[in-house]
Amino acid sequence: MTRHIPSICAGVALLLLWEIAHRSFGLSGLPGPVSAFRALPELLSDGDALYDIAQSLQRMAAGYLLAAVFGISFGLLMGTSPLAERLLNPLIMMIYPIPKAALMPILMIWLGIGDASKILVIFLGSSLPIIYHAWQGGRSVSQIVVWSAAAMGMGPVQRLFRIVLPAALPEIFIGLRTGLILALITMVVSEIVARSNGIGNLLFNSMDMALYDRMFAAIIIIAAMGYVLDLIFEAIRTRFLRWSDSGEHIQVAVG
Amino acid sequence: MIAIEHLSKRFKTAAGKDHLALSDINLELKSGEFVSIIGPSGCGKSTLLYMIGGFIPASEGRILIDGKPVAGPGPDRGPVFQEFALFAWKTVLQNIAYGLRLQGKSKAEAEARARVLLKMVGLERFANFYPKELSGGMKQRVAIARTLAYDPQTLLMDEPFGALDAHTRTHLQRDLLQIWEEHRKTVLFVTHSVEEAVYLSDRVIVMAAGPGRIDRIIPIELDRPRQRSELMFDRRYQEYITQIEGMIDAFETEAA
Numbered sequence: 001m002t003r004h005i006p007s008i009c010a011g012v013a014l015l016l017l018w019e020i021a022h023r024s025f026g027l028s029g030l031p032g033p034v035s036a037f038r039a040l041p042e043l044l045s046d047g048d049a050l051y052d053i054a055q056s057l058q059r060m061a062a063g064y065l066l067a068a069v070f071g072i073s074f075g076l077l078m079g080t081s082p083l084a085e086r087l088l089n090p091l092i093m094m095i096y097p098i099p100k101a102a103l104m105p106i107l108m109i110w111l112g113i114g115d116a117s118k119i120l121v122i123f124l125g126s127s128l129p130i131i132y133h134a135w136q137g138g139r140s141v142s143q144i145v146v147w148s149a150a151a152m153g154m155g156p157v158q159r160l161f162r163i164v165l166p167a168a169l170p171e172i173f174i175g176l177r178t179g180l181i182l183a184l185i186t187m188v189v190s191e192i193v194a195r196s197n198g199i200g201n202l203l204f205n206s207m208d209m210a211l212y213d214r215m216f217a218a219i220i221i222i223a224a225m226g227y228v229l230d231l232i233f234e235a236i237r238t239r240f241l242r243w244s245d246s247g248e249h250i251q252v253a254v255g
Numbered sequence: 256m257i258a259i260e261h262l263s264k265r266f267k268t269a270a271g272k273d274h275l276a277l278s279d280i281n282l283e284l285k286s287g288e289f290v291s292i293i294g295p296s297g298c299g300k301s302t303l304l305y306m307i308g309g310f311i312p313a314s315e316g317r318i319l320i321d322g323k324p325v326a327g328p329g330p331d332r333g334p335v336f337q338e339f340a341l342f343a344w345k346t347v348l349q350n351i352a353y354g355l356r357l358q359g360k361s362k363a364e365a366e367a368r369a370r371v372l373l374k375m376v377g378l379e380r381f382a383n384f385y386p387k388e389l390s391g392g393m394k395q396r397v398a399i400a401r402t403l404a405y406d407p408q409t410l411l412m413d414e415p416f417g418a419l420d421a422h423t424r425t426h427l428q429r430d431l432l433q434i435w436e437e438h439r440k441t442v443l444f445v446t447h448s449v450e451e452a453v454y455l456s457d458r459v460i461v462m463a464a465g466p467g468r469i470d471r472i473i474p475i476e477l478d479r480p481r482q483r484s485e486l487m488f489d490r491r492y493q494e495y496i497t498q499i500e501g502m503i504d505a506f507e508t509e510a511a
Contacts, residue, residue, distance in 0.1 A: 144340040147310045150328040152354040152405055166344040243344045243385040 029212055036216035043217045049202055053221065056187055056198040059115055063122025064183040070123075071130030071179065072165075072172055078131070079138020080164055092131060100125035101189035113194035118187070125186030126179035133175025137168030170246040173237045180233055184226050199225075257284040257307065257409065257441065262316035264302055264467075276302050278466035280316070286408070287439040291452035292460045293499065295506050299467025300445045301413050307443065308334050308411050320409075330354065333407030337414040339394040341386040347397050348373065348382040354405030372400040376430070392423035396430075403434070409441040417447060428455060429483065436480055449503065453495045454483060461499060463506050470506075473499065 015033045022032035043049045078085045078092075104121050111117040141164050149163045165172075191200025199222060206215035262280040265273055277299040284290055292300045305311045307318055309328040318325040320332075334340075342350050348369050355365035373379050376396035386394055395415060402410065416424040432455060435442060446452050452459045456475050463470040475495055477486065486492040 142338070142340060144334075144336045144338060145342065147305075147308070147328065147334060148336070148340045148342075148401075149353075150310065151308065151330065151332065151334050151402075151407075152357050153328075153330045154357055163342070166342075169344070243346075243387065245387055 028210070031212045031216055035213045036220060039211075039213035039217040040220060043202075043214060043221070052197050052202045053199050053225075056191065056200070057225075059118050059190075059198070060122055060183050060187040062115075063119045063187070064126055064180060066119070066123045067127035067130055067179055067183070068176060071127045071175065072134045075131040075134025075136075075172075075175070076138040076160065076164060076168065078135040079141070079168065080160065085135070085139075092128065092135075096128050096132070101186050101193070104190050104193040108194050113196050117194060118190040118198075121190045122183050122186045126183035129178040129182065130172075130175040133178070134168060134172050137171030137175075138164055140171065141167040170241055170244045173241065177230075177233055177237070180229060181226065184222070184229065188222060256286055256321060257282075257443075258319040259283070259303075259307070260316050260319070262303070262306065262318065263314050264299065264306065264311075265314045275466040277306075278468050280467075280469060282460070282469065282472075284409075284441055284443065286441055288458070289435060289442045289444065289456050290458045290460060291444045291446055291456040292462060293446055293449060293452045293503070294462030294467075294470075295464050295503060295510065297467070298462040298464040300462050302467070304334075304411050304413050304443060304445050307409075308332050310334075330358070330405050331407055332409045332411055333402035333405065335395075335398055335402050335410060335412045335415045337417045339386070339391075339398045341394055341398055341401070343386050345385075346382065347378065347384050347386070347389070350386070350397055351401045351404050354401065358405060369400075369404060372404050373397075375403075375434070376400045390423075392419050392427060395419065395427060399427075399431070399434075403438075407440070409443065412442060412444045414445055414447060416451070424451075425483070431455070432481065449496050449499045453477075453492060453499065454481065454486060459495075459499060461502055464510065471502065 018033045022030050074088070078088050100121055103124065104117065107117040107120055111120065145167060146159055146163055149159050154162065187198070188200040188203070191198035192204055195201040195204060199218060203215055203218040203222070206212070206218060259280055259282040262277060263275065264277040266276055268274045280303060292303065294300050302311070306313050307325065309325045309332070342353065345353065348366060351369035351372055352362075352365035355368055356362065360368075370379065370382065373382055376399060378393060378396055378400075381389065381393065381397075386397065389397065395418075399415070416427050419427065428451060442455075444452070444455060449459075453475055459473045459475060460469055461471045461473065462468065473495065477489065477492060477495075
């Protein structure tokens with residue numbers, strides 16, 4: 001319990017600052033935390049809002065899982081094949097700094113404003129850190145560990161899946177976590193740009209109608225989604241990495 | 256029997272130049288023989304071991320095992336590395352059983368054999384530990400057991416005790432000799448320690464650097480089984496050590 005005290009303090013401090021800002025500026029666009037939290041149950045009992053949240057989560061899951069499968073395979077290929085590394089490294093470095101959500105208008109022209117363009121942009125937004133960390137993880141796998149498996153009679157393809165993949169897993173999970181947060185961000189932004197449904201749409205519709213309480217309630221929901229997803233992620237990660245020194249916790253920088 | 260014929264290895268250096276790491280190595284290892292390789296750093300002794308293991312290809316020449324040329328790694332040659340190279344995501348027992356599982360043995364059968372080996376290296380209480388929870392000496396015991404598990408004819412040991420403290424090293428040397436007396440596998444043992452080489456081996460191969468080559472092969476004619484405490488006072492033991500130390504010192508003054 002004592003280890004939760006700092007995070008509880010931080011949460012309370014944030015709410016206090018919010019309340020102080022609300023009182024001192026007196027803007028209608030900045031409701032206090034009390035009214036925002038009051039709007040929450042109403043929002044969560046609204047069938048349309050729940051549908052929006054479900055749609056968002058579905059697209060995010062689709063884009064993120066695609067990014068995970070593709071990113072890990074691609075990254076490990078780069079990490080184990082010098083040829084693939086030389087070919088793809090410049091490409092990755094060029095694509096990395098492009099803000100993927102900024103591609104949304106083009107994707108909308110190509111694929112419409114439906115699920116396809118949004119899933120694609122979530123995929124693009126989250127796959128690069130996953131590729132990058134899988135690549136670094138694959139590179140750092142000790143040669144002699146791979147040789148030890150080869151001496152037992154294990155072939156090259158099996159070695160990739162049964163030796164390189166698990167050995168690179170601690171590093172891969174760092175990429176997956178950064179990717180998860182980026183998937184959430186890209187998901188919200190994609191729905192703001194191409195509004196049809198989803199939590200981003202809910203947020204901006206509320207703003208358009210000057211329902212600021214509701215808007216802030218939507219922001220609270222997005223924050224809570226991030227928090228819960230991260231908790232689930234950490235539980236999965238520690239389960240997979242019990243054997244590793246990095247099993248305790250990881251820090252992620254989202255740039 | 257392992258026969259090495261006119262074996263050479265060239266590397267491309269970072270500057271793009273050709274570097275001759277090993278030049279015209281010729282060597283025969285009899286079955287059940289314990290042979291150590293010693294020499295200054297850069298003499299290519301580990302490279303030679305990796306080529307016999309089939310992990311890196313030769314540039315010229317060939318290696319024959321019972322008449323058949325080495326084309327890659329295989330379970331007839333089991334490596335043991337200085338840095339242990341355990342599968343960190345597997346428990347101690349799973350590590351040892353791994354090679355047997357690959358050979359198609361059932362889980363129960365592989366684990367039963369793994370437990371026998373674990374007992375032999377004195378770690379039966381640690382079956383369900385992960386490698387990160389073990390000390391260096393324990394990790395190397397697991398690595399040796401893991402390699403012995405799939406029963407290779409030859410052990411290729413690359414400075415296996417180099418990263419361990421003096422006390423643990425002495426222990427493991429004694430245990431290795433005991434295991435070898437029992438199973439009589441062919442052992443090729445790369446080391447930096449002259450004393451270790453003389454204590455363990457039937458023959459000590461002294462290599463020189465620039466390019467890496469065999470300088471001399473010294474048969475160690477000491478009785479077996481050997482007791483370290485008795486050897487300490489053995490005149491011949493001391494002479495072997497002095498002789499080889501002298502040769503390596505000479506190489507190093509030459510190089511300096």
